[in-house]
Amino acid sequence: MKFTCQGLELADAVLKVVKASAIRTTNPILECVRLSAEDDKLTLMCTDLELTIIKTIKADVSIEGEAVIPAKFFAEFVKKISGEQINFNLIEGNIMEIFYGENKGIIQCQNADEFPEPKQLETPKKLEIKSNDLKDLVVKASVAVAQDDSRPMLRGILLEAQDGELRGVALDGVRMALVKKPLINQEDFGIVVTARSLMEIVKLLPEKNETITILTEKNHLKINLENTVLITRLLGQKSDFVSYNQIIPTSFQTNIVINRQKLYDAIERASLLNLTERNHIIKFNIKKEMLTITSESQQGNITENIPIEHTNSDLVIDFNGRLIIDCLHVISDEFIKMNFCGVMSPCVITSNQEKEDYLYLVLPMRV
Amino acid sequence: MKFTCQGLELADAVLKVVKASAIRTTNPILECVRLSAEDDKLTLMCTDLELTIIKTIKADVSIEGEAVIPAKFFAEFVKKISGEQINFNLIEGNIMEIFYGENKGIIQCQNADEFPEPKQLETPKKLEIKSNDLKDLVVKASVAVAQDDSRPMLRGILLEAQDGELRGVALDGVRMALVKKPLINQEDFGIVVTARSLMEIVKLLPEKNETITILTEKNHLKINLENTVLITRLLGQKSDFVSYNQIIPTSFQTNIVINRQKLYDAIERASLLNLTERNHIIKFNIKKEMLTITSESQQGNITENIPIEHTNSDLVIDFNGRLIIDCLHVISDEFIKMNFCGVMSPCVITSNQEKEDYLYLVLPMRV
Secondary structure, eight states: OEEEEEHHHHHHHHHHHGGGSOSSOSOGGGGEEEEEEETTEEEEEEEOSSEEEEEEEEOEEEEOEEEEEEHHHHHHHHHTSOSOEEEEEEETTTEEEEEETTEEEEEEOBOGGGSOOOOOOSSOEEEEEEHHHHHHHHHHHHTTSOOSSSSGGGGEEEEEEETTEEEEEEEOSSEEEEEEEEOSEEOOEEEEEEHHHHHHHHHTSOSSOOEEEEEEETTEEEEEETTEEEEEEOSEEGGGSOOGGGGSOSOOSEEEEEEHHHHHHHHHHHHGGGTTSSSOEEEEEEETTEEEEEEEETTEEEEEEEEOEEEEOOEEEEEEHHHHHHHHHHOOOSEEEEEEOOTTSOEEEEESSSSOOEEEEEOOOOO | OEEEEEHHHHHHHHHHHGGGSOSSOSOGGGGEEEEEEETTEEEEEEEOSSEEEEEEEEOEEEEOEEEEEEHHHHHHHHHTSOSOEEEEEEETTTEEEEEETTEEEEEEOBOGGGSOOOOOOSSOEEEEEEHHHHHHHHHHHHTTSOOSSSSGGGGEEEEEEETTEEEEEEEOSSEEEEEEEEOSEEOOEEEEEEHHHHHHHHHTSOSSOOEEEEEEETTEEEEEETTEEEEEEOSEEGGGSOOGGGGSOSOOSEEEEEEHHHHHHHHHHHHGGGTTSSSOEEEEEEETTEEEEEEEETTEEEEEEEEOEEEEOOEEEEEEHHHHHHHHHHOOOSEEEEEEOOTTSOEEEEESSSSOOEEEEEOOOOO
């Protein structure tokens, strides 16, 4: 194996694929990047057996072949060779010689045969979606993904393609996020993918709002982009996930419309008083055209008043302020709706615009 | 105590003084900010008994007085009240009412009488220096300050005013930094100040390059700026510090001139191979007009070649690459001098310009 490529292009590609390499694993080959030189291309691949990222760049290949190099070292190394041409030469003993400028590195490679092959999809289901819609769906849904490992399925986002839209659903026992985006083309499916894989995948989507194709078959999801292939194992099927539709209340006793930024600022200030406590309990008091938020601790108390549009009953209800802040953080609407069905039932937050493309559900605190 | 002030101005002032408040102390009043309203001014003060920061802003004072509020909470709180006018009113029970917009906070204050008074200097010694020179001196010297507590005096920087210049000296047992800056006006002195206090102080110096006055008396150093007073306890006197002059070699057997950025990049790459080891050993081989840097580990080896100007003997010598990187990081010269006096003696790094205003000394590794 012998090839030459541009340092900047290589560094960019390595930094992208390395996100899929394993950290602290018992199988050191998963902490490596596989380099494959063929025709006039170099293909880089990392995988931790869950997420696989493959990127192809131009290269001047004089001897085709494969090599497997420690990924973290390689990424740092090529990042620090700024803008130069780099020559690679695999010699006996599985040793890679790297020449750059006047300098030379010699790196012990692993056996390329032991590196796992990327999963091939035979007859996958297919859907087409705008890349910005997929990004937005993942960012907004991942807010509600469980952070602990007690129920692994809740570390995932349910992706459900149905009725011309893609739904992303995540929940962690105290809140739920449901995000809907239009599909261009679709075959029905319902799969669960880890939030971590989806977050890495959307970071690699093109900046321009392009139509992308998602392929899925049995246990895998695959996205083909220009020069990049993303594959992730599924965490499960729709049937493994919580039946989320049953959780969403259908009738409400109290409905308000409120300025999102004002609500955000008020909860942020009110939460300061009990920062050291585990739960940031704040009290919502909805009365006439005003929401009064209060919090109390040994240090003192804070009272915040926000004007609202309000229909139906008054209400006093307690929340963990952090749960509401988290969802307000990913919404960009100027005004939002908050719908309540009593002091022991969840609050449902939606857009105040006609097209409701997200829904957050937050359980109250029982004080 | 009753006053009104601008939220933005108050937030800026609190965020600055809070750097001097104590963290995790047995005396909770040191985790507070003291507010003093007098005439048409509000004065804010924090101190951890080592560093004291005092700032004064405009206020509309209707009842003069003092109050002591938890500093961390107060800083976060006023930061989150963006741009509004804030009204303060101290009521019975040492409780501060804070009114902003439609909202209200009530905070329990501590007893203002228990807050330590700032140290007054009676007949201090004085020196005048350009603020940019003081900043540069502190940043360049602090590189060599000891990070562990085994010898507390080495957590400080020696400031020595003599012969029309201020010298800043720091050392930690394996390296030393000596930085010299011109003084405008000076009385001789030699004091040791903790690097932490000096770093906080230089952050508060004006952005413009103004002449500032440093006052020192017995155990304290004081700087008066516009609307800001900085006071720090001294760690000791010159006599408590290491006699650094004896450490600097006076004659050299090997002298090179080298491009700083090229040296920096080469050591960075060479150090990648032994990142997991405690000492980043790299080998310098000076021969004719070339410095060859090599590093070795189980992973492989790296060879970097950098052209140099070279006088006197050839040399092969080992260093902890991190120590050299640290000093190259704060230097801006295009070319630097490295002077050696044998394989067991320190390397001395200075500017290649005529005015040598810094000197770094790095001990070699004994492999």
